[in-house]
Amino acid sequence: xxxxxxxxxxxxxxxxxxxxxxxxxxxxxxxxxxxxxxxxxxxxxxxxxxxxxxxxxxxxxxxxxxxxxxxxxxxxxxxxxxxxxxxxxxxxxxxxxxxxxxxxxxxxxxxxxxxxxxxxxxxxxxxxxxxxxxxxxxxxxxxxxxxxxxxxxxxxxxxxxxxxxxxxxxxxxxxxxxxxxxxxxxxxxxxxxxxxxxxxxxxxxxxxxxxxxxxxxxxxxxxxxxxxxxxxxxxxxxxxxxxxxxxxxxxxxxxxxxxxxxxxxxxxxxxxxxxxxxxxxxxxxxxxxxxxxxxxxxxxxxxxxxxxxxxxxxxxxxxxxxxxxxxxxxxxxxxxxxxxxxxxxxxxxxxxxxxxxxxxxxxxxxxxxxxxxxxxxxxxxxxxxxxxxxxxxxxxxxxxxxxxxxxxxxxxxxxxxxxxxxxxxxxxxxxxxxxxxxxx
Amino acid sequence: xxxxxxxxxxxxxxxxxxxxxxxxxxxxxxxxxxxxxxxxxxxxxxxxxxxxxxxxxxxxxxxxxxxxxxxxxxxxxxxxxxxxxxxxxxxxxxxxxxxxxxxxxxxxxxxxxxxxxxxxxxxxxxxxxxxxxxxxxxxxxxxxxxxxxxxxxxxxxxxxxxxxxxxxxxxxxxxxxxxxxxxxxxxxxxxxxxxxxxxxxxxxxxxxxxxxxxxxxxxxxxxxxxxxxxxxxxxxxxxxxxxxxxxxxxxxxxxxxxxxxxxxxxxxxxxxxxxxxxxxxxxxxxxxxxxxxxxxxxxxxxxxxxxxxxxxxxxxxxxxxxxx
Ligand code: SF4
Ligand code: SF4
Ligand code: SF4
Numbered sequence: 001x002x003x004x005x006x007x008x009x010x011x012x013x014x015x016x017x018x019x020x021x022x023x024x025x026x027x028x029x030x031x032x033x034x035x036x037x038x039x040x041x042x043x044x045x046x047x048x049x050x051x052x053x054x055x056x057x058x059x060x061x062x063x064x065x066x067x068x069x070x071x072x073x074x075x076x077x078x079x080x081x082x083x084x085x086x087x088x089x090x091x092x093x094x095x096x097x098x099x100x101x102x103x104x105x106x107x108x109x110x111x112x113x114x115x116x117x118x119x120x121x122x123x124x125x126x127x128x129x130x131x132x133x134x135x136x137x138x139x140x141x142x143x144x145x146x147x148x149x150x151x152x153x154x155x156x157x158x159x160x161x162x163x164x165x166x167x168x169x170x171x172x173x174x175x176x177x178x179x180x181x182x183x184x185x186x187x188x189x190x191x192x193x194x195x196x197x198x199x200x201x202x203x204x205x206x207x208x209x210x211x212x213x214x215x216x217x218x219x220x221x222x223x224x225x226x227x228x229x230x231x232x233x234x235x236x237x238x239x240x241x242x243x244x245x246x247x248x249x250x251x252x253x254x255x256x257x258x259x260x261x262x263x264x265x266x267x268x269x270x271x272x273x274x275x276x277x278x279x280x281x282x283x284x285x286x287x288x289x290x291x292x293x294x295x296x297x298x299x300x301x302x303x304x305x306x307x308x309x310x311x312x313x314x315x316x317x318x319x320x321x322x323x324x325x326x327x328x329x330x331x332x333x334x335x336x337x338x339x340x341x342x343x344x345x346x347x348x349x350x351x352x353x354x355x356x357x358x359x360x361x362x363x364x365x366x367x368x369x370x371x372x373x374x375x376x377x378x379x380x381x382x383x384x385x386x387x388x389x390x391x392x393x394x395x396x397x398x399x400x401x402x403x404x405x406x407x408x409x410x411x412x413x414x415x416x417x418x419x420x421x422x423x424x425x426x427x428x429x430x431x432x433x434x435x436x437x438x439x440x
Numbered sequence: 441x442x443x444x445x446x447x448x449x450x451x452x453x454x455x456x457x458x459x460x461x462x463x464x465x466x467x468x469x470x471x472x473x474x475x476x477x478x479x480x481x482x483x484x485x486x487x488x489x490x491x492x493x494x495x496x497x498x499x500x501x502x503x504x505x506x507x508x509x510x511x512x513x514x515x516x517x518x519x520x521x522x523x524x525x526x527x528x529x530x531x532x533x534x535x536x537x538x539x540x541x542x543x544x545x546x547x548x549x550x551x552x553x554x555x556x557x558x559x560x561x562x563x564x565x566x567x568x569x570x571x572x573x574x575x576x577x578x579x580x581x582x583x584x585x586x587x588x589x590x591x592x593x594x595x596x597x598x599x600x601x602x603x604x605x606x607x608x609x610x611x612x613x614x615x616x617x618x619x620x621x622x623x624x625x626x627x628x629x630x631x632x633x634x635x636x637x638x639x640x641x642x643x644x645x646x647x648x649x650x651x652x653x654x655x656x657x658x659x660x661x662x663x664x665x666x667x668x669x670x671x672x673x674x675x676x677x678x679x680x681x682x683x684x685x686x687x688x689x690x691x692x693x694x695x696x697x698x699x700x701x702x703x704x705x706x707x708x709x710x711x712x713x714x715x716x717x718x719x720x721x722x723x724x725x726x727x728x729x730x731x732x733x734x735x736x737x738x739x740x741x742x743x744x745x746x747x748x749x750x751x752x753x754x755x756x757x758x759x760x761x762x763x764x
């Protein structure tokens with residue numbers, strides 16, 4: 001069995017190596033490019049995008065929906081793992097909460113990027129109107145940011161105290177910061193009781209807020225009359241999609257953290273195996289809703305729906321549609337059914353494909369529908385009948401993704417990405433028996 | 441070129457006004473519409489006087505008209521722009537049997553609302569439901585829905601519904617989220633993706649003009665939505681919307697549902713009877729948006745559909761001044 005001090009030093013944050021610094025530099029460059037492009041968009045107006053009166057929303061919105069969906073991972077892991085007290089969650093939850101925080105913050109920023117008059121953002125508060133789903137978004141997103149911040153922070157308290165001690169001599173300044181953040185954590189039993197009760201409350205809150213967030217996000221679309229959005233099953237469709245996107249992202253990030261920080265001992269193949277099963281489950285549920293969304297209308301479609309389906313299944317968007325459905329959903333289910341498919345490396349690739357599939361999935365939900373209005377598209381330039389993002393849109397969108405990764409990287413750099421105290425406690429109490437169990 | 445442009449506009453206004461005045465002199469049309477403003481419906485005296493319009497054109501007007509205009513003016517002052525003109529419910533009827541895609545309505549709307557973009561607020565669609573049915577021309581503008589999806593989704597109340605039926609936009613408040621455009625099933629909303637540039641392209645002078653939701657497009661603002669406003673700036677002066685007066689075929693009837701009258705400037709009709717006789721209907725009725733625009737089906741057509749093809753432009757609805 002590992003000694004407590006070894007565990008602490010294994011799990012304590014480390015400085016970046018050369019690759020780490022290069023990675024950060026790369027992300028920073030992308031973010032700066034995005035900021036420049038955005039400044040230009042503000043000056044010139046959104047005519048720099050390829051959105052027009054028919055394709056009135058583009059990748060800013062689909063990217064927003066992607067971020068919102070991925071941010072669900074915090075709620076999902078909490079729901080499945082914390083509340084049911086699954087012990088294998090320990091090395092996973094913190095990273096899930098980091099992803100959640102990064103994604104929901106970026107969701108807030110992305111929706112503002114889509115606003116053509118960001119100078120009037122205060123109107124959202126001054127003239128807020130409750131019947132608009134956007135107003136609910138304005139309420140739920142900051143709420144969710146706060147909850148996910150606390151959800152990340154509270155379980156960190158004991159670890160901050162540990163880190164303070166750990167870095168006391170080697171890095172006194174960093175140690176002082178950890179000390180301040182630990183809020184005088186001593187680990188007394190009174191503190192512990194309060195601590196676990198607060199975390200319980202937060203867990204319930206983040207689950208509720210997460211479900212509300214996905215639902216409101218779905219209502220952004222289903223409150224319109226558009227063909228393909230006008231669906232009463234949109235909220236569960238979005239929630240199950242969020243499950244897939246979130247767990248896909250979690251697998252990917254965990255794999256990278258495990259490799260770069262050499263945490264094979266803490267994040268074991270057994271963890272990947274279980275995450276693999278979870279991802280299969282999520283994909284199967286999502287597939288079910290996809291069938292509901294695309295196959296059922298096939299039999300009963302009205303004229304407009306027919307055209308919509310056709311453009312997806314065989315028409316203009318067929319390539320993307322089948323990529324998203326087959327590579328992003330069916331193939332993962334198939335691969336993950338095998339034990340070999342649930343090994344870390346295959347899982348990593350599956351995770352990446354699932355995340356990419358999830359991103360394009362949102363594009364497929366939004367763009368084709370907008371380009372199939374009830375009235376014919378006439379009297380506007382021919383280019384308005386199609387949409388593909390402009391350079392500005394790509395640069396800005398890539399910057400938002402880079403920024404999310406930057407937030408995740410920095411948090412993993414400065415926070416113990418795997419809960420230290422908990423890991424140590426578990427290892428202690430369960431001793432070798434449990435160690436074997438986790439590893440098997 | 442600019443000079444040319446101005447001239448055409450003046451000519452149009454002139455003609456529009458004369459049409460209006462002619463209607464009054466005939467004791468039908470406008471005077472009926474404005475009966476509310478001047479209850480004692482004066483008979484024309486036959487005496488005329490010369491007046492200068494805001495545009496600088498000299499027009500001849502019957503003296504009985506002068507009083508009435510003053511009356512409107514007073515009247516127009518005392519209502520809230522967000523609530524609308526009290527006790528009115530504006531509606532439009534579009535007679536598809538008469539439309540031959542002359543596009544005068546669109547040109548007039550574009551001109552009077554200083555539209556500089558690529559997408560007109562008033563569209564005339566070439567429609568054909570299926571291969572076996574006859575094609576027809578379908579003019580659409582904002583349907584001023586009684587259950588407007590656009591208003592429901594607007595997060596800041598920038599687009600709002602008034603008691604007189606109008607759905608208007610406060611482009612000083614709009615945040616440019618385009619949710620209303622996604623929600624509108626009639627694809628009638630138009631966005632200012634860049635700077636509308638009205639001062640340059642249209643030589644528009646805004647000095648002393650107070651922007652109001654009642655006169656959309658004056659001015660249009662970058663990053664906000666525009667759409668047909670049903671021309672309240674005309675209506676409250678007792679005039680008809682620009683498109684109505686511009687149409688040479690009398691396709692558009694504008695009026696008040698409470699008074700049960702609509703007029704196209706030439707004839708005034710009972711709304712209820714018209715809808716009943718001609719089997720009036722509304723667009724996409726099944727969605728439940730409750731539009732204020734009614735359509736009369738394209739039956740017993742006096743016009744040839746093919747005639748309209750010469751005007752039909754698949755990819756253009758706003759003529760660019762530089763291309764004139
Ligand atoms: S036609 Fe569209 S823009 Fe006009 S009121 Fe109806 S929903 Fe709103
Ligand atoms: S674009 Fe403007 S008018 Fe339309 S919903 Fe957004 S704020 Fe309201
Ligand atoms: S009512 Fe006015 S704004 Fe609407 S289409 Fe006619 S002219 Fe244009």
